[in-house]
Amino acid sequence: MGFMLTTLIFIVIGMIACLCTRICCNKGPSANLFHLTLVTTATVCCWMMWAIVYLAQMNPLIVPILSEGE
């Protein structure tokens, strides 16, 4: 299913981003938690937006009706 697969891809990308941040700027536990929060929030926001748009198009109730003279 396209939805599940892409959600999985988002989770993987999120985890890779966390690891990268941890490798690049490791400044102590409290700073690391802060960076983790930022990356997680960003991943969740991006995933939510994609998921909403995807779900809306899965079972459409209206279809594109071309305008005259296309």
Place this chain on the structure above:
Amino acid sequence: MSTLSDTYKDPINLEVLRRRQRMRQKMAKHGGGCIPPMDLFRSEAMHLVQLIVPIESAHLTVSYLGDIGLIQFKDLNAEKSPFQRTYASQIKRCGEMTRKLRFFNDQMSKAGITRSSKSVARADMHLEDLEAKLGELEAELIEVNANNEKLQHGYSELTEYKLVLQKAGEFFKDAQISASARQKEISPDLPAESLATPLLKDHESSHDLSKQVRLGFVTGLVPKEKAMAFERIIFRATRGNVLLRQVALEEAVVDPTSGQKVQKNIFVVFFSGERLKSKIVKISEAFAVNRYPFTEDMGKQTQMITEVSGRLSELKMTIEAGLQHRGTLLRRIGEQYEQWNQVVHKEKSIYHILNMLSIDVTKKCLVAEGWSPKYATKKIQNALQQAAIDSSSQVGTIFRVLHTKKLPPTYFRTNKFTESFQAIVDAYGVAKYQEANPGVFTVVTFPFLFAVMFGDWGHGICLLLATLYIISKEKKFSGQKLGDIMEMAFGGRYVILLMSIFSIYTGLIYNEFFSVPFALFGPSAYACRDASCSDSTTVGLVKVRDTYPFGVDPSWHGTRSELPFLNSLKMKMSILLGVAQMNLGIMLSFFNALFQFIPQMIFLNGLFGYLSLLIVAKWYTGSKADLYHIMIYMFLSPTDDLGENQLFENQKTVQLVLLLLSLIAVPWMLLPKPYILKARHKTRHQDESYALLDDNDDSLHGEADRDSDDQEFEFSEVFVHQLIHTIEFVLGAVSNTASYLRLWALSLAHSELSAVFYEKVLLLAWGYNNVIILIVGIIVFIFATAGVLLVMETLSAFLHALRLHWVEFQNKFYEGDGYKFRPFSFALLNNEDESS
């Protein structure tokens, strides 16, 4: 259970009670303090420190503490007027020096000498040396200026004299001839140019003739505007018995008294008699006319001219030398100006702080109190030690931590990246000491909500390039002084960077590149029903493949049903994002004050969380249920059958349960908190009445603080407060959710504007097949895009994202009534000076 009095008789139980009280306080402060510490989530732990500084090391101590910049001194002499304070004279001296420096600055700008921004770093100079130096430089400069002025005065006078000699000589001769001729004749015929018409003709002239007085004359310069008036008054006063000749000078002459260039006329007045002479002299004085002596003798005239010319050239050389001397003086000042300025400022601020310390004359020491973050303790102690050593004092400074119940200032340790986001939060209200900081999430959600309203990856790329340019020139811009608008854009460069990155992402999802869609992630899911596409304009296309994998399907753009589809999508997306953010807000309130968030969660999620669920369910199943209908009739007639609006099984029961829970949640929000606070207040009072017995020796402020915290607990006040809070939340749940629809509104506006510019400008210009029209069209398109979409829409979306954060997100948990930590720091002072 034993009574309270029994408990207190037992020393071990007393300790238990104490510990329980401390833990309760800690819990009340931290809320759910079970998460590990996170940067920026709560403000730094602060404590009130007291420093006892010996007088000889006071100046040095304050100077070193200013370098560290981590103490906010409290003004212990607040009742005293500025003149009563200990170091008032020092501050006056600094004020004098500042005035002198300002004077130098004026002189330098008048002479057109720019001061170097980075001055030569000399060794530290002492205030007394600097004061003396500034004093003598000022005296010298004033002297040079006065001399210069005198010389200039003389120079312009001589110039005028020279002009008079030259011009007056020219018409002197023929004017004198005609005047003496007139004297001899008695005829009333007058030469045409002469304006000196006698009023009383015959009598006066015969009178004058009999006297046979020699002709006198007056020469000088009169300003052009006053020339006519001058002539008229002389004519009237002398009854026309003078001959006045004027000639205008072509170029303006520098007037000696005023120093300005004025258009002047040279005049010669011929008269006879002492009385007339005195009259004319008085009139010329009244008109501020410059009179110069003139000889009739031709030879002497030429001699005078050469003499005057010689003196003029001499004077000119002297003046030049004087100006050069002044120039070198000012240049020398200009080199050191910045450094002197900084030293004076620094000293002034140090004395300012020293004035805030309370002096203890008997013990010969100063007492300072201030807030400082706990992590800086070691640094401060090192600085104090260093100052004691450097000032070679006998005693070291004593560093003590005071315990107080006053609210400490809020201090967040931000770096250049998080600083601008924290500033956004602080602009609404500075966080209360150690309450949950929304800035942590604002770093991501603010650019994200901006991007939802801005979504176009073409515009996002433009913004990104602009921001990357600013960031690459960061060092250069931070040293310069920028204009107001540029200053704001520079300060928010990291915010705009994140905004542009998220905009690229949402642009890809909305599939808009300057409003043009691309099929970047695979083929579109829609196709014609049959090969001829005959009914594509009536019934429409049909979904033949899997859903377009990333974002909005490119087939939608330009169709007739694009707007109904996108509107429905964006409105529902706004609601979902809004409910998510509000839930986040309520969960943050858990960290501030335990357990009041449960009824709030139940209420919000019972209604709007349920709506979100319905939205997702409708999308997932593709049912045709009417969500408006469901929500409205859930309230109006909850027991009715749902019929075709049924989305899942037992929906009716679920709705009834949720409605009930929401109804219960309202009194749950209202009632428990006032009663709990009342009970807590009662127990706290009872604890403290016994704790006073073995009070350890706290600071002098300890008792004062305790008294101030023990306000009267007005139950009715707390109850009304909670009532307002509950009503606000209940009504706000509806209005705030609707407020998130602005995400839909602004993104619609953006895409429509962008589509208009693309279709009606660029495509129109393309359609003419003419190069010139195409170029004009492209230029108009670029300016319209930059001006309207990149500037106006950015500001608009910025503002609305800000409002969503400040109101809808933060009113769920944020109190924001703290005050900011303003430490005594030289670096901060310099920044303030530059900006002022």
